[in-house]
Amino acid sequence: MFSQTFKLLLLYLLVSLVNAEIGDRCYHEGAAGTCQKTSKCSSGATVRGLCPNDPDDVRCCFPNYPCNLDTFPGKCLDKTKNTCNGPHGYISGLCPGNNDVQCCLSKSTVDKFLDFVETTYNLAVQYKNGNSAAKKSSNELVMEWIRHEAYNDAPWKILIGGVDSDWIAFAKGKGHPMFEQFADPHFCGQFIGTDHLFASMNAAFRFPPLEDPLINRGDMGGWGGDLVTLYAEWHDAGQPPPRIFAEGRILGNEGTFKLEDFIQDVDAFHMGVGLSVLPAPPIHVVTRNYYKPKGPYRTRFSRFLEDRFGDRAGAKKIAYNMLAGDGYTKPGDKDSVVVALRTGAIQKTAPFTPLPSMIDRKILDLFIDGFIDALESLAADKGKAC
Structure with a gap:
């Protein structure tokens, strides 16, 4: 009798060890859960095999x-039992469980900024409706509001013109705020400065790219201006190996042409050029489409390489002209403003730096190669998830 009782007790203990109890902890890819009947799991996010036997x-x-x-x-929710209060609704394919379990994205800093752009646009429309003398589009007024504090000094006024001061006064009178930055949706840890983004967008909007390999004020107001100051930093640093220096700075977080600057330049190019084609949709529609989940931001660098340069050979010619060639208002018409502002930017960044046209062409080509190396690396569009 004792032996039979012992066997039954041992069997019970073994079953208890291999069967998880309701409420026991379980884990999957760093997330903690509990063993529950599927009918009792309100989120619907369940994984088989973690409550063995x-x-x-x-x-x-x-x-x-x-x-x-x-x-x-x-976070994952069962859409048949829960309402997604996020701005993007449910997105499939990101959650464990059956097809009813989908991802409800929370409101991010990107979404808050996009709301701000729409509010600014509506205010610009209100300003134009009450001011018949206002000639600029509501889209451009939005760009001017967001850039006016940091990008409306003398060089920027020469480059693309000053902002509409009456519009700025109108918006300030309404107590309209600024929105300084938001987290980039593709590169975790990178933040997009809105003043830089919209200043460069304004430049690309007013001066869309010319036929290759010509450069213009739109280039100078974006990626080209940053490449110019990066050249000055390289020379000021004692002229270290130029190719390594240029690539390292652009892919890093230091200097005037770091990764976050390049992100802003490229996004500004895409949206600014798009808005320059009339009739253009409202700017908040363009920005929402660009930064929506799985939006065009995911392929920003590969499209920039193709749309602005074509290929590596094209990038080399255009980058050289940006550093040492003439600027143009249109094919055949040179623009001395680009050359003057380029010289000024170099001297402001590192006084007494020789102009790029004055140094050995082979060395300058290596510097340009570093810029293109960084661009091609980023053109893989892998991003960096949090």
């Missing part, structure tokens, strides 16, 4: 299973 309807249930998309934060 239990019935099929007992699985690991995750009440707050994360489902980040790029840098947009979210």
Whole structure:
């Protein structure tokens, strides 16, 4: 009798060890859950096999299973039982469980900024409706509001013109705020400065690119201006190996042409050029489309390489002209403003730096190669998730 009782007790203990109890902790890819009947898991985010040897309807249930998309934060919910209050609705393919379990993205700093752009646009429309003398489009007025504090000094006024001071006064009178930066949706840890973004956008909007390999004020107001100051930094640093220096700075977080600057230049190029084609949609529609989850920001660098340069050979010619060639208003018409502002930017960044046209062409080509190396590396469009 004792032996039989002992065997039954041992069997019970073994079953207890291999079967998870309801409420026991379970884990999957860093997320913590509990073993629950699937009918009791309100989120619907369940994973098989984490509550071993239990019935099929007992699985690991995750009440707050994360489902980040790029840098947009979210959590998995059963859409038949829960309402997604996020701005993008449910997105499939990011969650464990059946097809009803989908990702509800939370409102990010990107979304808050896009709301700000729309509010600014509506205010610009209101200003234009009450001011018949206002000649600029509501889209350009939005660009001017966001850039006016940091990018309306003498060089910028020469480059693309000053802002509409009456519009600025009108917006200030309404107590309209500024929005300084938002987290980039594709590169975790990178932040997009809105004043730089919209100043460069304004330049690309007013001066879209000319036929290759010509450069113009739109280039100078974006990637080209940053390349010019990077050259000055390189010379001021004692002229280290130019190719390594240029690539390292652009892919890093130091100097006047770091990764976040390049992101802003490229985004400004895409949206500014798009808005220059009339009739253009409202700027808040363009920005929302660009920064929506899985939006064009994901392929920003590969499209920039193709749209602005064509290929590496084209990039080399255009980058050289940006550093040492003439600027143009249109084919055949040179623009002395580009050359003058380029010289001024170099001297302001590092006084007494020789102009790029004055140094050995082979050395300058190596510097340009470093710029293109960085661009081609980024053109893989892999991003960096949080």
